[in-house]
Amino acid sequence: MFPLQLDTVAFLRDYWQQQPMVIRQGFQHFSDFLDENDLAGLSELDEVDSRIIQHHQQQWHITHGPFDDFEKVCLGDWTLLVQGVDRYISEAAQLMEAFKFLPYWRMDDLMISYATPGAGVGPHFDQYDVFLVQGKGRRRWKVGRPGDHLPVFPHPQLAQVEPFEPVIDVVLEAGDILYVPPGWPHEGVAEAPCLTYSVGFRAPDQQQLVNALPAIFDEPGTQNVRYSDSGRQPVSHPGKISRAELTTLKSMILETVTQPQWEDALMRMLSDQPLSLDTPEALIHAQQLPGLLAQGAVYERIPGCRPVFCEHTASSTLTFYINGEAFCYAGEDRTCILVVLEGELISDIFVKNYTPDNAFFELLATLINKGYWEQKEDS
Incomplete structure (x- = not known):
């Protein structure tokens, strides 16, 4: 639905995490799939993360949703920002799919913003990669070089930087894209009422990886060895911790992450997504699925669902992860499950093309009952 006009090989070689790039008409004939009223x-929904940033009477204001009265918060130059739209609208999830030349585990979410003329969130930089896709209207973007930019906090919840010398100064129109790597300061100001689609990416830091470490002990078979020091000698001072003791304690941590279960805990963390799940009223059984598909039913991933896996060639089982949950396929043909994980619709045509086995239908039933796959409304 959103064919991306980009030489992805050249982009990854010359720009990804290296320098910003303006992609004129990255989406040709781009058409918004929602408007400011839909946004x-x-x-207004409790489960949706939203906020309005105002610049009114030379003051910055931030108000978090859900909203029931927009008159008080839509004063001056204002921007409505809604996070994770790809988890609620299928077209938004399809827009994210245009960037799947990058792996799912690096994708974060799609934030959509509506801005009035003159509105923006001020000069700032992010710690993640972002593709800024312009919808209706026009927005002027400035991008500066990374460096020691002085932080500014005009509001306790709004981190900005001082004005910078731009190396890019461009006006984007519908279908244009601006890629900004982490650490590059940028500022966007609406020149007309406009929609901007921010495709964000994530990269775990060391603290996040360490915080995921306790999850390994939830995995069956994990060894939890306690510190031992039998045969030790009397200490010269009760407050002293020897260098050898510190080395032993550090080695205990290193031994933990070398256990096979650490990979499973890590995959669960990398697949974690705050998905909005709607489980079926009645459980479906694997034996029902071939008949339902033959009658015209079509099943698809729910919006925002992006499974990840790390294939081990020595294993006959394919284990993949969704929302921190592990699933296994031990069937004979992995081709069918791999295309489904990438977003292929499951229909009668799919069955005729791939002839999936019983293990596939057992797995599909589980995914449907969990709420990760659902029947298309028009099927």
Whole structure:
């Protein structure tokens, strides 16, 4: 639905995490799949993360949703921002799919913003990669070089930087894209009422990886060895910790992450997504699925669902992860499950092309009952 006009090999070689790039008409004939009223409707929901940033009477204000009265918060130059729209609208998830030349585990979410003329969130930089896709209207973007940019906090919840010398100064129109790597300061100001689609990416830091470490002990078979020091000698001072003791304690941590279970805990963390799940009223059985598909039913991933896996060639089982949950396929043909994980629709045509086995239908039933796959409404 959103064919991306980009030489992805050249982009990854010359720009990804290296320098910003303006992609004129990255999406040709781009058409918005929602408007500001639809976005406002999403921001009224309790489960949706939204906020309005105002610059009014030379003051910055931030108000978090859900919203029930927009008159008080839509004063001056204002921007409505809604996070994770790809988890609620299928077209938003399809827009994210245009960037799947990058792996799912690096994708974060799609934030959509609506801005009035003159509105923006001020000069700032992010710690993640972002593709800024312009929808209706026009927005002027400036991008500076990374460096020691002085932080500014005009509001306790709004981190900005001082004005910078731009190396890019460009106006984007519908279908244009601006890629900004981490650490590059940028600022966007609406020149007309406009929608901007921010495709964000994530990269775990060392603290996040360490915070995931306790999850390894939830995995069956993990060894939890306690510190031992039999045969030790009397200490010269009771407050002293020897260098050898510190080395032993550090080695205990290193031994933990070398256990096979650490990979499973890590995969669970990398697949974690705050998905909005709607489980079926009645459980479906694997034996029902071939008949339902033959009658015209079509099943698809729910919006925002992006499975990840790390294939081990020595194993006959393919283990993949969704939302921190592990699933296994031990069937004879992995081709069918791999295309499904990438977003292939499951229909009668799919069955005729791939002839999936019983293990596939057992797995599909589980995914449907968990709420990760659902029947298309028009099927």
